[in-house]
Amino acid sequence: LVEMEAGQFTLPTTFFFDFETRKTLIGEPANAALLDGAEGRFMRALKRVLGTSLMHEKRQILNERVTFVDIISRFLKQIKTRAETQAGRPIDAVLSGRPVVFHGTGDPREDQAEADLRACYLAAGFKHIDFMPEPVAAAISSGALDHPDQIGLIADIGGGTSDFSLFRSRPEGIEILANHGVRIGGTDFDRSISVDLVMPLLGKGTLLRKVIGPGTTPAPAAIFGDLATWEKIPFLYTPQNQRMADEMVRLAEEPGKLARLSTVLRDELGHELAFAVEHGKIAANNHDSSPLIELDQIERNLTVPVAPEALDQILETHSKKLTEGVSETLRLAGVKAVQVDRIVYVGGSSLMSTVAGTLKAVFPEAQHTFSEVFTAVTDGLSIAANR
Known part of the structure; x- marks a missing residue:
């Protein structure tokens, strides 16, 4: 696994838009900025926005008008950059986990949610994108093959x-x-x-x-x-x-x-x-x-x-x-x-x-x-x- 921070292999999906420094913080620095009382806007739980009309609405954050596609892609871009730094080469293909359902079985927003997630990966610089349901990935990692x-x-x-x-x-x-x-x-x-x-x-x-x-x-x-x-x-x-x-x-x-x-x-x-x-x-x-x-x-x-x-x-x-x-x-x-x-x-x-x-x-x-x-x-x- 890629180290997101020193010795850390997970990264909170949180964002903090710092009004003073005009920087976008991601993960633990975002959490710390919020709890330290920095002036800015905090966001979390953005997976829920996938497939909804909110994804493509522009809103003013810091000095620009951005959509949630822009915001999520920046998070994915950081992961991509850290992976490339550790691998020592460019990475343009991704196998992404996705929930079995984003909103509900038969919900018309399901296809749009995956399309939105694909758009985020494209905006982050990936060219080849595949999806696997997250529980399928978990079954593979659980050692299920050891119990025929x-x-x-x-x-x-x-x-x-x-x-x-x-x-x-x-x-x-x-x-x-x-x-x-x-x-x-x-x-x-x-x-x-x-x-x-x-x-x-x-x-x-x-x-x-x-x-x-x-x-x-x-x-x-x-x-x-x-x-x-x-x-x-x-x-x-x-x-x-x-x-x-x-x-x-x-x-x-x-x-x-x-x-x-x-x-x-x-x-x-x-x-x-x-x-x-x-x-x-x-x-x-x-x-x-x-x-x-x-x-x-x-x-x-x-x-x-x-x-x-x-x-x-x-x-x-x-x-x-x-x-x-x-x-x-x-x-x-x-x-x-x-x-x-x-x-x-x-x-x-x-x-x-x-x-x-x-x-x-x-x-x-x-x-x-x-x-x-x-x-x-x-x-x-x-x-x-x-x-």
Whole structure:
């Protein structure tokens, strides 16, 4: 694998457009700039934009008007450059992983999403582009060939999608029996936790006095949902939203809570809030003694307890969708759950206990193994590309 940084073989798909230096930072430097309070715009979870009209809309960032094709291609260009530096020669061909589905089975945006991803690779300087479903690559890297005639399931739980592949190991190679995916991933987990636990502290569900006449009305829910959604956060910091938040503070039955929302918008703290939710989720999943979502950046000593059992309840809807995705994969393959010998987990979000708990309920007799969850797909792609 190519070293993205010294001793590091993975690279966060994050961007920071620094308003002071006019530079575009990618990966850990982007995360650090955001958390250090640099002035700029942060972006993450851009895979979700593929196939949508947002991909080709131009927006002003730093000194230029760019599309998401331009932004993603710069990320791919950096990977290409680092690979070429280590290989000592130009590289113009790529075998790219892709989710089984970007948006949903039968969704008309599917073909467009792959076309958009291809356009990003072309813009980055690649000439020959092929795609392989990420779970297929993970099956190759899992050592499935060492277990002939076994039936296995690759559960690839990423940031934005969950992909399932049933496969049978053959002496001559891996036979893929069925692929299926659902648009559920780590960012959805984070969003649900944020909406249920954090947004009520910012005024979600509180009442506003009517401007004219007696009575109250609920605070508009849309802005809280957007603030809990990684890819929408950069577009919330508008004068219109700030005026709306200030007006809600004026009309609020609980003005202190809406004042926090106003602070988040004014000081552009949406991503700091999102990182706090992610860290709290990880702490709860690691069974820390008193896991908390710490919101000191919004208000001193503001915290939210996040117990593992509360997480299971919050994520129950997502758990059901994962179960439905697995069940559909079994149906497509004509395989019963009891016939599956091994479950291989890949993708960072597969480490969530709610994921393993959901799949163990479906496959109680199978062996459950965690591969190199962060690099399994890349390992498999490099083996496949070499062949």
